[in-house]
Amino acid sequence: MPEGELRGWLALRLPQVEQALEAALPVRGAWPERLAAAMRHLVFPGGKRLRPALALASAEAIGADASRALPMAVAVELIHTYSLIHDDLPCMDDDALRRGRPTTHVAHGEAQAVLAGDALQALAFEVLLGAPGVDASAVCFATQELARAAGPRGIVGGQVDDLDFDPTCADAKSIESVHARKTGALFVCAVVGGARLAGGDATSLRRLRDYAERLGVAFQIADDALDADGDDACSYLRVAGARGASERAEALLHEALLALEPFGARAEPLRALARMGVRRSE
Numbered sequence: 538m539p540e541g542e543l544r545g546w547l548a549l550r551l552p553q554v555e556q557a558l559e560a561a562l563p564v565r566g567a568w569p570e571r572l573a574a575a576m577r578h579l580v581f582p583g584g585k586r587l588r589p590a591l592a593l594a595s596a597e598a599i600g601a602d603a604s605r606a607l608p609m610a611v612a613v614e615l616i617h618t619y620s621l622i623h624d625d626l627p628c629m630d631d632d633a634l635r636r637g638r639p640t641t642h643v644a645h646g647e648a649q650a651v652l653a654g655d656a657l658q659a660l661a662f663e664v665l666l667g668a669p670g671v672d673a674s675a676v677c678f679a680t681q682e683l684a685r686a687a688g689p690r691g692i693v694g695g696q697v698d699d700l701d702f703d704p705t706c707a708d709a710k711s712i713e714s715v716h717a718r719k720t721g722a723l724f725v726c727a728v729v730g731g732a733r734l735a736g737g738d739a740t741s742l743r744r745l746r747d748y749a750e751r752l753g754v755a756f757q758i759a760d761d762a763l764d765a766d767g768d769d770a771c772s773y774l775r776v777a778g779a780r781g782a783s784e785r786a787e788a789l790l791h792e793a794l795l796a797l798e799p800f801g802a803r804a805e806p807l808r809a810l811a812r813m814g815v816r817r818s819e
Contacts, residue, residue: 558581595735616683619653625642696719699770720754721749724756725749741800745796752814756814
């Protein structure tokens, strides 16, 4: 799928995500105003919505309508936003800007940022568990994937190891382990969970998991390569340099695309999203 076609595909699919996010987030007066404002701060306007797009594309890869994966698309975006809010806190990365605007704790205060992140995480599970017209076993499977991605085996565990990372002992394996949990886990959840909600069978889910695991790590290594200074402790640039990081990201991308071969043309959006994510220039 050429870049222009991908843009057209996104232009058709992502408005569904925006509408579903609006429906999930609190309306004025429904919840404490300060909490609602802090929760919405980074959700709207959002980033590129790559994770929701992956969820929708995974549904299409198995021959289903993209809308069947919408609950997972919303849930992963809420979890992703919660993780960014908490990542930015002074006790974590202490960042002042996110998505071109002040971080949540800068705009709304630390306490509200912590509570907003907590609320977004809880809301993600509420959205997923309340998915209408979905087989209960599929909802259970997807919810377990989300919990695994968000918890100690995923984002939280990856963040702990990132905070404790000793750059003097850095090697490719340890860095990729952090990337696989802190970043890749939510990619896997989006792809596999979205496909399961859409009716994917065990064989399809296994192949999609292979794709997403490799893409998640490749995406973060590519992100490392965009940081010319490589000043993050847990950066692939520390062990391979910019060229080595780019080569490793490309190798993982190739493996991810190979995993999609059995899906044929139906997986073109997944292929295009992978190329976009790994080969982006900013």
